[in-house]
Amino acid sequence: QKEVEQDPGPLSVPEGAIVSLNCTYSNSAFQYFMWYRQYSRKGPELLMYTYSSGNKEDGRFTAQVDKSSKYISLFIRDSQPSDSATYLCAMRSNFGNEKLTFGTGTRLTIIP
């Protein structure tokens, strides 16, 4: 079993809809949680970065972390065609262990 599980999709939703993307993980040592967006033939770019449990909002994006359930989510409100990309969750344990462990990514398409 992988340390981080993510539904690869593909996921298609109409423009303006709320998108929910999720990851589950098994390693309780993970403390830092990230969401990256990757456009085709580009490197991943950081969208959201959270530490431990809780919510974080940035514009149309909200990240949620529930460490008790080992479950993280990314919500995209008022989705736009420009949001069409692959979304990768990533996580790492405490200071001194620098490598990121990624989910496989969810391919999202926003239909105009």
Added chain:
Amino acid sequence: GAGVSQSPSNKVTEKGKDVELRCDPISGHTALYWYRQSLGQGLEFLIYFQGNSAPDKSGLPSDRFSAERTGGSVSTLTIQRTQQEDSAVYLCASSFAAGGETQYFGPGTRLLVL
């Protein structure tokens, strides 16, 4: 400012040949990472450099893979005697320091081994 750059952007090679992939991190970033992205596999950690410390090589899949970082800046990932299963996108990332700083990724090198 300039982001992380990688070269070449694409590389096609024959099985058994050696390849070198280059990464130029963001200026001033002391930490540098290599990842591999295979279809359906997500990003897989390969190796991590931090300043003058010994690199964390725990993710290298075999002894055919090696990496070095000269002068604390540019890094080269070398794959010897390439195999078809080495075909993937090789991504480099850098961060200002260790300890949870944001990792910024380059565009990747797409390697195809025939």
